[in-house]
Every structure is written in structure tokens, then in C-alpha cells.
Amino acid sequence: MERVNKYKDRLLFAVPKKGRLYTNCVDLLKKIGMKFSRKPRHDLALVSNLPILLVFLPASDIPMYVAEGNVDMGITGYDFVVETQVEDRVKQVMDLGFGACKLQVAVPKESIYGSGRSSHYPSDNEDEVDTLERKKTALSREKEHVYKQVLRSLAGGRVVTSFPVLTKQYFAGVEFEDLVSLEARNARELREKSKTFAEPSTKILYVSGSVEAACGLGLADAIVDLVDTGETLTAVGLVPIATILETQAKLISNLSSKRLELVSLLQRRIQGVLDADRYMLCQYNVEKNRVNEAIEITPGKKAPSVMGLQQPNWVSVNAMIEKSNMAEILDKLTDIGATDILVMALENCRV
Ligand SMILES: Nc1ncnc2c1ncn2[C@@H]1O[C@H](COP(=O)(O)OP(=O)(O)OP(=O)(O)O)[C@@H](O)[C@H]1O
Numbered sequence: 001m002e003r004v005n006k007y008k009d010r011l012l013f014a015v016p017k018k019g020r021l022y023t024n025c026v027d028l029l030k031k032i033g034m035k036f037s038r039k040p041r042h043d044l045a046l047v048s049n050l051p052i053l054l055v056f057l058p059a060s061d062i063p064m065y066v067a068e069g070n071v072d073m074g075i076t077g078y079d080f081v082v083e084t085q086v087e088d089r090v091k092q093v094m095d096l097g098f099g100a101c102k103l104q105v106a107v108p109k110e111s112i113y114g115s116g117r118s119s120h121y122p123s124d125n126e127d128e129v130d131t132l133e134r135k136k137t138a139l140s141r142e143k144e145h146v147y148k149q150v151l152r153s154l155a156g157g158r159v160v161t162s163f164p165v166l167t168k169q170y171f172a173g174v175e176f177e178d179l180v181s182l183e184a185r186n187a188r189e190l191r192e193k194s195k196t197f198a199e200p201s202t203k204i205l206y207v208s209g210s211v212e213a214a215c216g217l218g219l220a221d222a223i224v225d226l227v228d229t230g231e232t233l234t235a236v237g238l239v240p241i242a243t244i245l246e247t248q249a250k251l252i253s254n255l256s257s258k259r260l261e262l263v264s265l266l267q268r269r270i271q272g273v274l275d276a277d278r279y280m281l282c283q284y285n286v287e288k289n290r291v292n293e294a295i296e297i298t299p300g301k302k303a304p305s306v307m308g309l310q311q312p313n314w315v316s317v318n319a320m321i322e323k324s325n326m327a328e329i330l331d332k333l334t335d336i337g338a339t340d341i342l343v344m345a346l347e348n349c350r351v
């Protein structure tokens with residue numbers, strides 16, 4: 001790493017140097033107008049149109065650099081923020097909508113199906129389980145019951161992970177506290193609770209990558225790893241039995257950064273890009289006497305703009321709509337007789 005001292009006047013922005021978050025991060029920074037080019041093997045890149053120096057670091061180290069103030073801000077996975085135990089020592093500026101996955105406990109499928117544990121859940125009355133819905137509920141209760149048993153049976157066993165802090169806290173909880181409360185997504189709550197627990201008897205072993213290989217190689221009875229599609233687990237015959245944390249990429253900043261104005265400028269720009277991804281611009285024509293219904297269907301962010309048309313009794317309406325509701329909105333507009341409905345993607349916006 002080149003010395004950063006000569007760039008003291010710049011905001012230092014940490015970006016994952018490789019891995020799952022790298023491409024999304026670089027794309028996002030380009031979309032918010034940062035002009036930079038990273039030379040091969042260089043871990044620093046000057047932004048030519050803003051007083052910013054990009055510092056490319058391992059994603060797992062970024063929370064510590066931001067908490068200690070060696071860099072002003074950075075992008076990393078929330079999982080690393082919690083694992084590094086700096087949740088209260090950094091400002092969690094915003095979720096970035098990519099890098100979403102879960103930190104899960106997984107075991108070889110034989111530990112579930114080959115152990116006789118998957119016998120029928122005892123409290124279900126078979127006569128009552130007559131509808132498909134009831135069957136589904138009964139099955140999922142049975143699964144939950146069996147998974148809890150398997151989880152508890154890991155006490156004294158070996159669990160391999162790249163997240164030893166979170167794993168230890170979780171298994172301490174499994175052994176010493178009511179399991180249900182541990183399924184809370186709130187990592188802070190989990191940490192607070194675990195302070196009162198003793199050391200778990202489960203042995204937590206650290207590996208830096210390819211965690212999924214540990215059971216097959218005989219190092220582990222279970223693993224704790226990040227899971228998105230689940231394909232990696234399936235490929236090696238593992239089944240997820242519990243979720244410790246839900247995570248996604250986050251923008252974080254140092255609590256006492258001296259460059260707060262630039263931090264909030266970047267936050268606003270990123271929000272603009274995220275909103276542009278979330279919303280679309282919808283334009284259509286509708287008869288004047290149905291305009292109130294139209295406004296109810298597309299209320300816009302503040303309000304839709306309604307303009308006259310060169311045709312009596314018709315108006316043109318412009319409104320932002322959420323991408324996720326687009327099909328439903330277009331159906332409803334068609335139902336009230338709207339015509340010439342156009343939906344346009346947004347490149348960028350401030351709403
Ligand atoms: N399968 C996945 N789907 C979505 N996001 C993921 C997935 N795996 C990991 N992530 C997110 O990306 C982050 C970085 O994961 P990755 O496996 O790329 O680490 P890495 O670049 O090898 O980290 P390091 O360089 O610090 O060892 C994780 O902390 C998590 O937030």
C-alpha cells in the first residue's frame with residue numbers, strides 16, 4: 001500500500017479490493033459520478049473530480065479501519081461490521097441493496113435424515129391435517145422441531161466458520177438460552193444476551209474461506225457460512241438449519257470524521273442512484289372525469305403532475321411509480337380507460 005499521508009486533504013474511502021462486493025461497489029461509485037481508474041495491483045486510486053482517495057482493502061478489514069478513523073468511510077458487508085464488533089463505533093449510513101445473503105448454520109443432510117430425528121412431529125393430530133395448507137404448516141413445524149434438535153445436538157461438537165465471534169455468541173445462546181429469542185435478526189440484541197452466557201462447549205474453528213468443504217473433509221460437524229442461493233451448500237450435501245444474521249452491503253463512516261459535508265454529499269448521491277433503481281416514471285392519458293381514480297392509482301412521490309391535452313375532456317398524467325408494483329399499476333390504469341401508458345426507467349434522480 002502506497003503511503004496516504006500526502007493525500008491528507010482528501011476523504012479516504014475504503015472499497016473491497018476483490019470478491020463478491022467489488023464489482024457492485026465500483027459500478028455504484030461510477031454511477032454517482034466519481035471519475036477514477038485503478039491501476040493493476042495498486043490499492044489506491046485518486047478521484048479526479050472530487051477530493052477523495054479510494055483505498056482498496058479486504059472487505060473484512062474495512063469496519064476496523066473506519067472505526068479507528070484511518071479512513072473516513074467505506075463499503076462492506078454488515079456481517080463484517082457485526083463480526084468485528086464495531087457496530088457502535090461506526091455510523092451505519094445506509095444499506096446499499098446489494099450483497100444480500102444470510103449467515104447460516106448448516107449440517108450434512110445425513111445428520112438430519114439419517115439420524116431417526118425426522119420422525120413425525122409428536123403434537124400433530126393426523127386426522128386434523130386434512131387440507132394442503134394444514135399439511136404444509138405441520139411439515140414446517142416438524143422441520144423446525146427437528147432442526148432445533150440437531151442444533152442442540154451440536155453442543156460439544158465442532159463448528160467451522162470464517163465468523164468465529166458471531167458463531168461463538170450464537171452457540172453460547174443455543175446452549176444456555178431459549179432458542180427462539182436467538183432467531184431475532186437483531187445482532188446487537190444477540191450480542192447483549194450472549195454477554196451473560198458462559199463459553200459454549202461447542203468447539204468453534206476458524207477457516208478463512210471455502211468453509212463448505214469442512215464437513216466433507218472431516219474437520220467439522222457443522223459449518224456457519226454466508227448463504228445466498230443455497231447452491232454452494234446443496235453441491236456439498238449440506239442443509240441450512242438456522243439463520244444467525246441477515247446481511248447486505250452497507251455504507252459506513254467514522255463517527256468523528258472531519259469531512260461530514262462530503263460524507264453527506266456522497267450519501268445523497270448514492271440515495272439518488274438507489275431511488276432511480278427503485279422508481280420509474282409513468283406517463284399516460286386519461287379522461288378528465290376519471291382523474292381522481294387515476295391519482296389514487298399513481299399518487300406519485302409528492303403528487304402527480306396533471307396537464308391538459310389538445311383534446312377536450314382528456315388530461316395527461318406524469319407520476320413516479322415503484323418498479324416492484326409496475327404490472328399491478330398498469331393493470332389498474334388500463335381498467336379505468338387510461339391510454340398511451342408509457343413507463344420510463346430513470347438514470348438518476350433526487351426525490
Ligand atoms: N453468496 C453471496 N451472495 C451475496 N453476497 C455475498 C455472498 N457471499 C458473500 N457476500 C457478501 O460479500 C461480502 C464479501 O464476501 P467475499 O466472500 O467476497 O469475501 P472476500 O472478498 O473473500 O473477503 P476478504 O477479502 O475480506 O476475505 C460478505 O461479507 C457478504 O456481505
Ligand SMILES: O=P(O)(O)OC[C@H]1O[C@H](OP(=O)(O)OP(=O)(O)O)[C@H](O)[C@@H]1O
Pocket residue numbers: 019020209210211212225226227228229230231232233
Ligand atoms: O448460496 P450461494 O449463492 O451458493 O453463495 C454462498 C457462497 O458464497 C460465498 O462464498 P464465495 O463464493 O464468495 O467464495 P469463498 O467461499 O471463497 O468466500 C459464501 O462463503 C458461500 O460459499
